[in-house]
Amino acid sequence: MTLQRPRRGNGGFVLACLLPALILFAVFMVLPTINVFRMSFYAWSGFSPDPRFVGLDNFTRLLDDDNVIRAFQNTVTLLVVVTIVTMSAGLFLAAIMTRQRLRGRNLLRFVLYIPNVLSVVVIAAIFSAVYDQENGLLNGVLRVIGPDTWQQVWLGDQKIVLYSVAIAMVWQSLGYYMVLYMSSMASIPEELYEATALDGASATRQFFDLTLPLIWQNLRTTLTFFIMSAVNLSFVLVRAMTGGGPDGSSEVLLSYMYKQAYTNSSYGYGMAIGVVIFAFSFLVSLLVSRATRREPLQF
Amino acid sequence: MLLKRGFTYTLVGAIALLIAVPVGWVLVASLKTKGEFYGSPWALPEGLHWRNYTDAFLDARMGQYFLTSVLVTALGLVLVLLVSVPAAYVVARYEFRGRGFVEALLMAGLFVNVNYIVVPIFLMLVDWDRALIDAFPDGFFIDNPAMLSLVYAATSIPFTIYLLTAYFRSIPKEYEEAASMDGAGRLRVMTTVMLPMARPAVTTVILFNFLAYWNDFIIALTLLPGDGKTVQVGLLNLMTAQKAAADYGRLYAGMVIVIVPVLILYAVIQRRLIEGMAAGGVKG
Numbered sequence: 001m002t003l004q005r006p007r008r009g010n011g012g013f014v015l016a017c018l019l020p021a022l023i024l025f026a027v028f029m030v031l032p033t034i035n036v037f038r039m040s041f042y043a044w045s046g047f048s049p050d051p052r053f054v055g056l057d058n059f060t061r062l063l064d065d066d067n068v069i070r071a072f073q074n075t076v077t078l079l080v081v082v083t084i085v086t087m088s089a090g091l092f093l094a095a096i097m098t099r100q101r102l103r104g105r106n107l108l109r110f111v112l113y114i115p116n117v118l119s120v121v122v123i124a125a126i127f128s129a130v131y132d133q134e135n136g137l138l139n140g141v142l143r144v145i146g147p148d149t150w151q152q153v154w155l156g157d158q159k160i161v162l163y164s165v166a167i168a169m170v171w172q173s174l175g176y177y178m179v180l181y182m183s184s185m186a187s188i189p190e191e192l193y194e195a196t197a198l199d200g201a202s203a204t205r206q207f208f209d210l211t212l213p214l215i216w217q218n219l220r221t222t223l224t225f226f227i228m229s230a231v232n233l234s235f236v237l238v239r240a241m242t243g244g245g246p247d248g249s250s251e252v253l254l255s256y257m258y259k260q261a262y263t264n265s266s267y268g269y270g271m272a273i274g275v276v277i278f279a280f281s282f283l284v285s286l287l288v289s290r291a292t293r294r295e296p297l298q299f
Numbered sequence: 300m301l302l303k304r305g306f307t308y309t310l311v312g313a314i315a316l317l318i319a320v321p322v323g324w325v326l327v328a329s330l331k332t333k334g335e336f337y338g339s340p341w342a343l344p345e346g347l348h349w350r351n352y353t354d355a356f357l358d359a360r361m362g363q364y365f366l367t368s369v370l371v372t373a374l375g376l377v378l379v380l381l382v383s384v385p386a387a388y389v390v391a392r393y394e395f396r397g398r399g400f401v402e403a404l405l406m407a408g409l410f411v412n413v414n415y416i417v418v419p420i421f422l423m424l425v426d427w428d429r430a431l432i433d434a435f436p437d438g439f440f441i442d443n444p445a446m447l448s449l450v451y452a453a454t455s456i457p458f459t460i461y462l463l464t465a466y467f468r469s470i471p472k473e474y475e476e477a478a479s480m481d482g483a484g485r486l487r488v489m490t491t492v493m494l495p496m497a498r499p500a501v502t503t504v505i506l507f508n509f510l511a512y513w514n515d516f517i518i519a520l521t522l523l524p525g526d527g528k529t530v531q532v533g534l535l536n537l538m539t540a541q542k543a544a545a546d547y548g549r550l551y552a553g554m555v556i557v558i559v560p561v562l563i564l565y566a567v568i569q570r571r572l573i574e575g576m577a578a579g580g581v582k583g
Contacts, residue, residue, distance in 0.1 A: 010393060010395070010485075011395070013389075013393075013485050013486070014389050014393050014395045016385075017385035017386055017388065017389040017489075018385075018386050018389055018390075018401065020381070020382040020385075020386070021382040021383055021385075021386035021456055021460065022386070022401070024382060024449070024452065024453040024456060025404075025405065025408060025453060025456045025457070027453070028420060028449075028450055028453035028454060029408055029411055029416065029453060029454060029456070029457070030404075030408075031419075031423070032416035032419035032420050032423065033411050033415070033416055033419075035416075035419035035422075035423070036415060036416060036418075036419055039419065093311065093314065096307050096310075096311070097311065100303075100304060100307055102304075102307065102308065102311065108311055108312075108315050110566075110569055111315045111318055111319050112314070112315060112318060113565075113569070114318060114319070114322060114562070114565070115318060117510055117514075117561050117562070117564075117565045118322075118514070118558060118561065119513070119514030119515075119516065119531050119557065119561075120514065120516065121514075121516050121531045121532075121534050121535050121538075121557070122534070122554055122557055122558055124538070125325075125534065125538055125550065125554050126321050126322065126325060126554070127321075128538065129321070129324070129325065129328070129547075129551075130321055134337075135336055135337065135547075137320075137321065137324060137341075140339060140341060171317070171318065174314075175318070228410070228412070229412075232412050232414050235414055236414070236516070236517060239517070240516065240535060240538070254414055254415075257418075258418070261418045262418075262521075267418065267422065270418060271418065271419075274415050274418075277415070278415055282410075
């Protein structure tokens with residue numbers, strides 16, 4: 001396709017069209033992003049007038065901060081658990097819904113996608129209601145079907161709380177990824193399945209030998225984005241649902257950063273944590289993308 | 300085969316129930332009286348206790364917050380379209396120096412999540428307020444809903460331009476050529492020829508940005524620390540208040556107030572939303 005030739009007098013029009021967007025983008029995204037990195041080299045208690053340059057002090061302090069280590073472990077645990085569960089369940093559901101041509105598919109898709117349009121505050125409130133110790137849905141069910149020992153303080157027990165958050169995360173994102181995989185699986189030609197079925201391939205074999213390789217590129221892309229967005233989702237969900245508690249046992253890196261910045265007014269230190277998370281999620285996405293590289297398969 | 304299908308239906312149905320039941324339960328529970336919350340969580344309310352809603356709307360000021368949210372979201376959408384449509388059009392159709400750079404920069408912006416930069420944005424606005432303290436002793440930028448709209452608009456520019464540019468590129472050039480042959484100026488070509496043709500993409504962009512603005516609470520919490528809150532922050536406050544006073548009714552009514560507009564919109568446009576998602580493939 002040919003583009004509009006640079007023509008006399010176009011410059012003004014182009015500039016007028018571009019400038020408002022670029023200014024807003026520069027002021028509210030580029031500048032703050034640079035500031036995250038810049039501030040991480042300063043000690044600054046917020047409203048005091050002069051930040052003091054401390055070099056890498058904030059970063060060395062990070063390494064000795066037990067809370068950071070724990071927040072880091074929590075973030076990694078959530079990433080691993082939620083990614084594996086959401087991805088495999090999403091793939092599996094998408095495969096059976098596309099292959100078996102279930103009746104009521106559209107209704108199911110409608111319902112499964114609902115959590116994706118709800119706000120995180122609403123999801124946090126829903127799960128607080130589900131997990132409520134006395135009047136919650138979950139303990140209400142367990143009281144009927146099992147012994148008392150099954151009931152738990154889902155958001156108050158240090159050993160359980162992180163997994164309670166993980167379940168909420170899966171609940172939120174499962175439908176989105178299922179719908180995404182359904183649409184990429186729907187574009188695989190039916191003849192391929194018929195041919196392999198003639199060769200006697202079972203549905204399971206077809207899934208691993210045919211479906212999975214054919215949507216591999218799509219899977220890779222979503223995986224990369226999933227990791228980035230899971231880091232963020234874990235933060236907003238933890239912020240709204242547990243506030244990092246009890247006693248920091250569900251704190252994730254971003255929520256700890258937020259806490260350092262606002263509650264503790266250590267802006268410089270908070271930004272150093274931000275830099276670490278940013279580098280970390282970027283690195284993980286890159287590694288995952290490298291590790292999953294395959295020769296693209298065409299149909 | 301029949302057995303397998305039965306199994307599949309059961310499994311998929313069970314998962315659908317796991318999603319539908321908590322949401323439906325909130326809708327039902329929002330009509331319970333205080334006493335009914337201490338009974339079985341599965342019992343239906345005896346009557347329709349609308350009192351929870353007037354409590355939430357008036358006493359908990361969810362009505363006022365709702366209005367703020369509507370205005371902030373609407374203004375944000377207007378702003379983002381006003382700046383992004385022309386920019387996306389020019390990037391898609393004109394050749395100019397630095398085009399590659401502009402595109403790469405905006406692309407990089409897709410990877411910067413607001414959660415990382417909300418603190419520097421807040422500090423920047425505090426700084427601006429301090430600089431203008433003589434003109435506006437009460438501050439202008441912090442606690443200003445219009446400013447919140449502007450920040451929403453600015454932070455969704457990369458995604459919006461990305462989606463619109465791709466769509467503009469897919470429209471054949473002949474339409475514009477015909478129009479300018481008829482003597483239409485550049486601005487008229489953009490607004491009366493290209494914009495109507497890009498309607499599907501514009502609708503998709505509005506949908507996704509609507510959800511992002513309406514559902515956000517981190518930026519709203521940070522930039523509107525005073526009394527003028529958005530519904531999401533109001534709901535967050537109700538959650539905190541409920542933990543202290545065990546006033547479930549208001550909380551559930553508040554949740555319904557926040558959920559219902561989104562659910563209605565979703566039911567109306569779900570096909571477009573899902574197709575748009577498959578086309579865009581990026582989640583902010």
